[in-house]
Amino acid sequence: MKKTGFLFLALLTLITACNSGAKSEDKKEEKVEEKRIVSLNGSVTEIIYAVGSQKELIGVDVTSTYPAAAEKLTNLGHVRKLSVESLLALNPSHVVMLEDEVSPDLKSKLKQAKIELVTFKHPNSVDEAKSLVKEVAKWLGKAQEADEVVAKIDADIKGLAKLDKKPKVLFVYARGAGTLMVAGEKTPLEKMIVLAGGENAGKGFVDFKPLTSESVIAANPDVILMFTSGAQSLGPDGIFNVPGVSTTNAGKNKALIQMDGQLLSGFGPRVAEALTELNKEFKKIK
Structure with a gap:
């Protein structure tokens, strides 16, 4: 009996060890390999952080x-x-960016290097910003986290103050005094201005056009909106020295709103934060 009992225990130990080994193998098979992501878009980068996948991020672009x-x-x-060679040197598993920013050269070299290229549609509205959050998060396996980000966007937008009077806002894009463009109708900047409670002063044209003294006088904005980098490229109060601006309501009151370019036009997870900031600035305009 003792010999039989010993054999039984030995057999049981062997079976347990085999099962343990099998479970260990199963765990190895179930383990998902972490991505090594290079993000070539600021809004996509923000989403990666917003849903908690930043540990997989190894490189980014200037935005x-x-x-x-x-x-x-x-x-x-x-x-x-960008230098494709510098990108490849990071040994990424995936490169993520917006579909309209992919160059044929980049696409070809990533394919040759067997690096997966993942693209998303360029967002130009709040709804598209929320869709981008969901799509990027789904790709990362973070759908639940995306729902939380989208819910906050909706809640913040509902909290925007209603203004008694809509200020006329002219968005001016600047890269030094030699490059001055104003935003017209059907532009993403117009959408932000309107959602924040203002009225776009750039009327009668679509997209962007060069700023002229005649056009800015005709628009007569109550306030000028610029990217911070653009305003700084003109120097202190530089926009008010541009011909025609000083005669407008904005010029007379030195009314200028400066905002971070990525925040204002990125249409990423902070889109509602941008609208909230803009809305507060609009409330100050007399």
Whole structure:
């Protein structure tokens, strides 16, 4: 009996060890390999952080300025001018970007290197911003986290103050005094202005057009809206020295709103934050 009992225990130990080994193998098979992501769009980068997948991010482009932690990653520069060799040196598993920013050269070299290229539609509205959040998060396996981000966007937009009077707002894009453009109808900037409670002063044309003294006088905005980088490129109070601006209501009152370019026009997870900031600035205009 003792010998039989010993054999039984030995057999049981062997079976347990085999099952344990099988479970260990199963766990190895179930383990999902982490991605090594290079993001070539600031809004996509923000979403990756917003849903908690930043550990998989190894490189970014020049528009990825938020959150601050993103600036500590390898910066590959502007998507249109980046060195594909520098990108490949990071040994990414995936490159994510907006579909209208993919160059044939980049696409070809990524394919040759067997690196997966993942693209998303360029967002130009709040609804498209929410869709982008959901699509990027789904790809990352973070659908639930996306729902939380979208819910906050909706809640923040509902909290925007209703203004008694809509200020006339002229968005001016600047890269020094030699490049001054104003935003017209059907532009993403017009959508932000209107949603925040203002009226776009750029009327009678679609897209962007060069700023002229005649056009700015005719528009007569109550306030001028600019990217912070654009305003700084003109120097202190530089926009008010542009011919025609001083005669407008905005010029007379030195009414200028400066906002971070990525925040204002990125249509990412902070789109409602941008609208809230703009809405508060509009409330100050007399």
